[in-house]
Amino acid sequence: xxxxxxxxxxxxxxxxxxxxxxxxxxxxxxxxxxxxxxxxxxxxxxxxxxxxxxxxxxxxxxxxxxxxxxxxxxxxxxxxxxxxxxxxxxxxxxxxxxxxxxxxxxxxxxxxxxxxxxxxxxxxxxxxxxxxxxxxxxxxxxxxxxxxxxxxxxxxxxxxxxxxxxxxxxxxxxxxxxxxxxxxxxxxxxxxxxxxxxxxxxxxxxxxxxxxxxxxxxxxxxxxxxxxxxxxxxxxxxxxxxxxxxxxxxxxxxxxxxxxxxxxxxxxxxxxxxxxxxxxxxxxxxxxxxxxxxxxxxxxxxxxxxxxxxxxxxxxxxxxxxxxxxxxxxxxxxxxxxxxxxxxxxxxxxxxxxxxxxxxxxxxxxxxxxxxxxxxxxxxxxxxxxxxxxxxxxxxxxxxxxxxxxxxxxxxxxxxxxxxxxxxxxxxxxxxxxxxxxxxxxxxxxxxxxxxxxxxxxxxxxxxxxxxxxxxxxxxxxxxxxxxxxxxxxxxxxxxxxxxxxxxxxxxxxxxxxxxxxxxxxxxxxxxxxxxxxxxxxxxxxxxxxxxxxxxxxxxxxxxxxx
Numbered sequence: 001x002x003x004x005x006x007x008x009x010x011x012x013x014x015x016x017x018x019x020x021x022x023x024x025x026x027x028x029x030x031x032x033x034x035x036x037x038x039x040x041x042x043x044x045x046x047x048x049x050x051x052x053x054x055x056x057x058x059x060x061x062x063x064x065x066x067x068x069x070x071x072x073x074x075x076x077x078x079x080x081x082x083x084x085x086x087x088x089x090x091x092x093x094x095x096x097x098x099x100x101x102x103x104x105x106x107x108x109x110x111x112x113x114x115x116x117x118x119x120x121x122x123x124x125x126x127x128x129x130x131x132x133x134x135x136x137x138x139x140x141x142x143x144x145x146x147x148x149x150x151x152x153x154x155x156x157x158x159x160x161x162x163x164x165x166x167x168x169x170x171x172x173x174x175x176x177x178x179x180x181x182x183x184x185x186x187x188x189x190x191x192x193x194x195x196x197x198x199x200x201x202x203x204x205x206x207x208x209x210x211x212x213x214x215x216x217x218x219x220x221x222x223x224x225x226x227x228x229x230x231x232x233x234x235x236x237x238x239x240x241x242x243x244x245x246x247x248x249x250x251x252x253x254x255x256x257x258x259x260x261x262x263x264x265x266x267x268x269x270x271x272x273x274x275x276x277x278x279x280x281x282x283x284x285x286x287x288x289x290x291x292x293x294x295x296x297x298x299x300x301x302x303x304x305x306x307x308x309x310x311x312x313x314x315x316x317x318x319x320x321x322x323x324x325x326x327x328x329x330x331x332x333x334x335x336x337x338x339x340x341x342x343x344x345x346x347x348x349x350x351x352x353x354x355x356x357x358x359x360x361x362x363x364x365x366x367x368x369x370x371x372x373x374x375x376x377x378x379x380x381x382x383x384x385x386x387x388x389x390x391x392x393x394x395x396x397x398x399x400x401x402x403x404x405x406x407x408x409x410x411x412x413x414x415x416x417x418x419x420x421x422x423x424x425x426x427x428x429x430x431x432x433x434x435x436x437x438x439x440x441x442x443x444x445x446x447x448x449x450x451x452x453x454x455x456x457x458x459x460x461x462x463x464x465x466x467x468x469x470x471x472x473x474x475x476x477x478x479x480x481x482x483x484x485x486x487x488x489x490x491x492x493x494x495x496x497x498x499x500x501x502x503x504x505x506x507x508x509x510x511x512x513x514x515x516x517x518x519x520x521x522x523x524x525x526x527x528x529x530x531x532x533x534x535x536x537x538x539x540x541x542x543x544x545x546x547x548x549x550x551x552x553x554x555x556x557x558x559x560x561x562x563x
Contacts, residue, residue: 011396016060019403022331023056024049033327034319035370037097038197040327042550043415055414059406067187067398067405076179077167080186084166088159090413091196092152095426099455099495099553101202102462103130104137106501109462111141112149113503124298130494131302131310134295135211135242136204151466155200161210162199165189168213169378173385175220176351180394184401185378185385191404192377193412194328194370197420202466208243209375212250215240216354216379219254222276223261230276234283241288245306246372249365253357254280260350309493317491318368328370329377330404333384340387355382424554427544428460431517431557432467434542438561440514444473446531450521454487455553456495460519461504464557470514476500492553515541516560521553535560 026033027049030040066072072079110127111119119127119141123134140154147153166186173182189195198205218233237254240247258277262270292299325334337359344352358376367373391397435443445464447457458476465472476498487493516538518531522545527535538560547554 008393008396011393012399015396015400015403019060019332019407020053020056023407026327026331030327032320033323035194035323035328036317036319037370038194038328038416038419039323040415042548043411043419047415052410052414055410056407059410060403061406063406063409064399064402067402072183076183076186077170080166080170080183081163084186084190085159085163087190087409088162088196088199089155091200091417092155092159094197094200094417094420095423095429096201096463096466097197097420097423097425098201098203099425099459099463099492101466102459102498103128103132103494104140104202104204105462105466107132107134107137108140108144109149109465109503110501111138112144116141124295124302128497128499129298129302130497131245131306132204133242133244135239136207136244139207140202149466149469151202154202158201158206159199161207162195165206165210165213165378168210168217169381172213172217172220172355172378173382175217175224176354177386177389180397181382181385181389183385184388184397185382187401188333188381188384188404189377191330191333191381191401191408192328193330193408193416194324195374195377196412197416198371198374203371204244205371205374208240208247209377211236211240211243212247212375213378215251216253216257219257219280220354222280223257223273226272226276230279231283233280234287237280237284238287241284242291244375245302246367247375249361250358250375252361253354256357257354260353263350309489313489313491316489318366319370321363321368324368324370324373329380330408332400332404333381336384336387337380338387339390340383343387343390352383352386355379355386359383419548422546422548424547424551424556425460425463426546427555427557428464428519429467430544430546431542431559432464432470434544434559435468435470435515435517438515440468440470442473442513443468443470443515443517444513444534445517445519446474446534447477448518448520448528448531449477451482453521453553454482454490454492454495455521456492456498457519457521457555458498458500459495460555462501464517464519472504473506473513474500474504512562514562518558518560520556520558522547522556537563539563 026040027044030044033040066083069079107119107123107127107129110122114122119138123129139157143153143157166189169189170182170186173185175182215233215236218229218236222229222233237251240251258273261273325331340352341356344356356379358379361367362373362376388397388400391400445461447461449457461472461474482496487496516535518527540558541561542559543556544558545556
C-alpha cells in the first residue's frame, strides 16, 4: 500500500524547493530564452514575483487535488480528455498571433464558398498552397461549411485535436508498458506552456501533432492485434502524410516500431507482424499514391522549393534547444526524459526506441524551431513518464507531476496569455468584433504598406475576415513591393506571394459601404490620395492600435463609418 503524501514530508519539501528554485533560476536567466513568440524575457517583462509565487503554490495544490481525485484513478482516459479540453478553452481568448493563419483561412474559405470538388481540383492552382499540404485546411473548410465561418468552431476543433493527443499519448504508454506510464505521460503534456500558445490558433501544428500521435498508436495496435487495425493505421498515416511535410521524416518511427515487434513480438509469430506491416504499407501507399498522381506537379514543386528555401532558412530562423527544452517545456520533463535513456539502456528495453526515435531525429537534424519540434512533445512526455517510474512511490510521482503541471499552467495562464493578448494582430480581432457590434454588412478594406516591415499588409485581411461576419471587399495594391533581395530569405516571404482571393473582389459601384477599414503597420498619419477620396463622407470612428512594441509588424486598424 502506498503511503499518503503527508507521511513523506521531507520528500515533499525537497521537491517543492527544487520546483521553486528551478522556476526562479529560469526567471533570472530569462534573457537566454530566444523563442520567437513566447520568450520569457518578453512574457515576464511586467510580472511581479511577489504575486506570481503564491499563484504557483496554488497551481500545484489544485493540480495535486485533481490528480488525486477518484475519477483520475477510475476513469483516467475520460479524466485526461476533460481536463485537457477544459484547460485548452482558457486560451481561446488568444487572438491569431501568427500571420500564417491567413493561408489556412483563405484555403478553407475556398472550400466553404465553392465546395469540396473545387477545393480538390483547385488546391495548388487557383488556391495558392505555398508550402502547405491540403488536409488540415480541408478539415477547416469542412468546419466552416457545416458549422459556419466562426473562429469558435475552429478552436473547438483544434482543442479537440490537442485533447485527443493527450488521450492517445496515454494509450501508447499503457499499451507499451502500463497504466501509470501512460497516465503520467498524458498528464505531462499539460506541463508544456508553449503548447497552449498554439492550441487555439488556426494553424496546422496541433492537428499535425494529433495525426502523428494517432499514427504511432494505431500502427502499434496493428502490430499487436491485427484485425481492423491495419486499415485504421493506414488512414491515420495517410492523414499524417498530407498534414505537413516535416512529418514525413517523423513517420520513419513506423519502421522502428515494426523492427521492435519483429525482434520482440511477445509470443506472436514474426510472419503475422510482417504481414500486418505489409498490409498497412500497401493500403496507405495506395491512398497516398492516388493523391500524388493527381497532385504530383504541385507536390514536387513544393518539395523543390522547400529544399531551396525552407531547409537553409531553418538554420537562420531557429531557436536554441535551451529555449525549447528548458523554458518552453518544464525542465523537469526534459531531465526525466534524459534520465529515461539511461534507464531503458539499463533494462535493455527495445520498446523505448519507439518513443526515443523522434527526439533522436530532432537532435540529429538540429531542428531548432519550437513549432516544428512540437509534434514530438507526446513522445517526449512518454520518455519523461518512463523515467519517473524509477520512483517507486506513486504519491511522490503524482506530486512531481503536479509541480510540473501546476507551474506550467500558471506560467501559461498568467504570463503567456496576457502577453499574447497584446500582440498587434489582436487589432484585427477587435476590429472584427466592432464591425459585428454595429451590424456592418459590408466593409471595404484598404491596406497601407510599410518599408519598415517585411510583411505584406494584405495578409492581415483574411485575419480580419475570420473575426467578422461583415462582407469584406478588398482589392490588393499591386503598385508596392519590397525589393526581392530583402524578402528572398525572409520567413515572411509568403506574404508577398499572397494572391487576393476572388471572393473579395466584387462589383460594388452601386452600393454603399457600412464601413471603410484601413490596415497599416503601426500608426500611419499619411493616407494615399486614393484612400482620401474613398473616405469622403465617412468619419473616423475607432482606432485599434494595441501593440507589444517588440515586433516590427504591428498592424493598426482604423474604422471609418458613414457620417
